[in-house]
Amino acid sequence: GAGVSQTPSNKVTEKGKYVELRCDPISGHTALYWYRQSLGQGPEFLIYFQGTGAADDSGLPNDRFFAVRPEGSVSTLKIQRTERGDSAVYLCASSPPGLTGANVLTFGAGSRLTVL
């Protein structure tokens, strides 16, 4: 596609529920990132995929958070037993292959998660 697509754009859930957020990166982009942005803050790194594998998941806050990218394109961020503190905008970004483009991230519009 022309840009990074994220669904749903808004998700309201109850504390303790399970949530999945989807990211469809730009075609041909091999690297995919998830960031989390709390209100009034800059985005914070969660996880990075190169192809199908999670090359760096050190930003995931705890084991309730998990992400997959089974075919090296679409990625799903999964949050178990949601807590009110998980409320934030979850941003996905992708970047092209090659060293000079590796850090040039294109972000999606984000999925706003609200945990009641």
Place this chain on the structure above:
Amino acid sequence: GENVEQHPSTLSVQEGDSAVIKCTYSDSASNYFPWYKQELGKGPQLIIDIRSNVGEKKDQRIAVTLNKTAKHFSLHITETQPEDSAVYFCAASKETSGSRLTFGEGTQLTVNP
């Protein structure tokens, strides 16, 4: 890890004036410094970036300067227009594949017509 500080947190200017946003970083190994513009309800959009092998880069009304010795970099917007109103974020990373971006806390720029 890297720490990026950004100021001011809010900036209000009159249309046509210049705006300057400043950031400092802590990790001397960082060598890639992008700036993102985020409008309400949208994701951050890259507007300009600079790598450590240059001290200044300009793109029309936008320029970025980098002082590696002092570990700070700045965004300069000249001839501001109301459509420049948005939140601006600086970031820093090492320019290697997969290197995470560390963002500043953002500057809310308002350009008054």
